[in-house]
Amino acid sequence: MSAAVPRVLSIAGTDPTGGAGVHADLKSIAANGGYGMAAVTALVAQNTRGVRSVHRPPTSFLAEQLHAVSDDVSIDAVKIGMLADVEVIATVREWLLAGRPPVVVLDPVMVSTSGHRLLDPGAEDALRLLLPLADLVTPNVPELAILLACEQASDGDAVVAQAQELARRHGVRVLAKGGHLEGPDLRDALVEPDGRVSDFHSPRIVTRNTHGTGCSLSAAIATRRAAGSTWSGATGTALRWLSESIRHGSALDVGGGHGPVSHFAGLWARGGLDIAQTPGEIADEWWQHTAGVREAIDGLEFIRALGDGTLDRETFAWYLAQDAVYLREYSRVLAQASRLAPTAQEQTFWITGAHAAVATELTLHERWLDPCAGSLVRASPTTTAYLDHLGAAADSGDYERLIAAVLPCYWLYHDVGSRLHPLSDDAHPYRDWLDTYAAPEFAAATRTAIEIVTAAAARAAPRRRAAMAEAFRSSARHELSFWRAPLDAAAAR
Structure with a gap:
């Protein structure tokens, strides 16, 4: 049994301050990776200081809620909380x-924070049948x-012994919670129907x-159990969560009594509140x-003169x-991108680009350059700086950073070529260069x-995505x- 996103139904009462009942359940389910649903057993007027009144809707409406959910949704887990009376329990x-x-x-809500019993004897008997x-x-x-x-137990061993007796009588696991006991350490114990005990200390x-x-x-x-954890694993993880x-509850500053816990404190701290960007948005x-x-x-004279011939x-x-x-060197960088790529489609794309850099692009250059002299050309400082940047990305072994660094060589060249190409005609001296970068391929x-x-970038964590963006901007x-260098070199000759 394991659901990728467990669908968990809470059956409980409300809390308009959001700290308990179905309101707390839905937050807990979401915080632990589930999809929460709720069927309301009672409408409770309460706050952090206490309960003021309870309105119990007709049980026929509760039944309608339950069947409306189960007739439509495959339920992976049910959590039961406040059940007001015998009729609701039935x-x-x-x-x-x-x-x-x-x-x-089943969380048997039977005693209020102030110690008052919430169910009459008949409802307590009905709850035992559950x-x-x-x-x-x-x-x-x-x-x-x-x-x-x-009688109420007064120490941890007595609590566990009572939990073992309850588990034996009803054939149910019991989580014996030690929160009401005194002492600097908290002991919770998961008791199996056969009496075995798993202790959790904090x-x-x-x-x-x-x-x-x-x-x-x-x-x-x-929620954790429905996601595939063992009962012991689900309990231990839930207790840590x-x-x-609880540690972060005071930061919420909700109410003047017993305030709520901060259900999403860990998610907020580790995941932040930023909305994930789509590839299109990125x-x-x-x-x-790159607008600047x-x-x-x-504005470069080189680009203007290249465009008008x-x-x-x-x-x-x-x-x-x-x-x-x-x-x-760029072809070697693309070959490294192919080696690092996680999918066959990406591997094929980058190695095809590497071959194009060597074959198609260099063939174009041979029409303008002396093939023998071409191999003797030394890289200018500008070319060297660019290649050092790409080489560092390739040598890092960081696939995402590397492909972000090579992207401008596609994107900016296509942008320039596609905008200059319509300005040319068949007599344009550099038409073959413009054809290359404006080509549909x-x-x-x-x-x-x-x-x-x-x-x-959309899949990456925020810090990694920022590093990719910086590699892109740097390129x-x-x-x-690189496009400014030719006229600078001409002026220096």
Whole structure:
């Protein structure tokens, strides 16, 4: 039994302050990885200081709620909380017998925080009949004594002994909770029907934020169990989660009495509140990152002269010679991207790009350069700096950083080529260069590169995505320098 996202139904009363009942259950279920649903047994006017009144809707409506859920949704676990009276308990019992949910956790809400018994003797007897239908029951110390009709235990060993007796009588697991006992350490014990005991120890947290802890814990255990954990594993994990939530409860500053726990404190701290970006949103954001670079590229005399065909041949030949040096190393960088790629589709894409850099691109250069002299060309400082940047990304073994670094060589070249190409005609001296970067094949390759890189960025954690964005921006700046270098070199000659 294991659900990727467990569908967990809470059957309990409400709490308008959000700290207990179905409100706490739904938070607990979500915080522990489940999808929460709720059938309301009672409407409770309460706050952190206490209960003011309870309105119990007709049990026929409770039955309608339960069947409305189970007729439509496959339920992986049920957590049962406040059941106000005999009629409510009987309605839930009938539904459980008919549906037999795979996981049932019963939190017997029988005693208020102030120590008052919440159920009349008839309802207490009815609740005992519910125990065999549960997989786990989670009473606190006073509730355990009521279920056994005996005196309340005063120490941990006595609590465990009572839990063993309850488990034996009803054939149900019992979580004996030590929160009502004194002492610096807290002992909780999971007791199996055969009497075996698994102990869980933790430091006691001194706090007033304990409202709804029983509701929250039982819902968390139900969710973890439905997700595939053992009962012991689900209990241990849920107890650790609850301790973390209790520690952060005071930060919520809710109410003047016993405040709630902070169900999502750990998720907020570890995951943050940022909304995950889609690949399309990342593409838009990164393209905007290059707005200044693209504006500067458009303002270069080299680009203007390349577009209108007035660029002198010697300057263009110098540029292509440096591009040839660049592409030889660039092909090795793309081959490394192929080696690191996690999917066959990505491996194929990057190695195809590596071959294109060597074959198609260098073939274009051979039309302009002396093949013998081309191998003797030294990389300029600008070319060297760009290649060092790409080489460092390749040598890092960080696939995401590497592909972000190579993306501008696709994206910016296609942008420039596709915008300059319409300005040319068949007599344009550099038409074959413009044809290459405005070609449908290069446009398709650019789109694929953008899709691969931005999909990887969308999957990445925020810090890793930021590193990818910086590698992308750095390469864009190197592209600007690369296109500025030919006229700088011409001026220095």
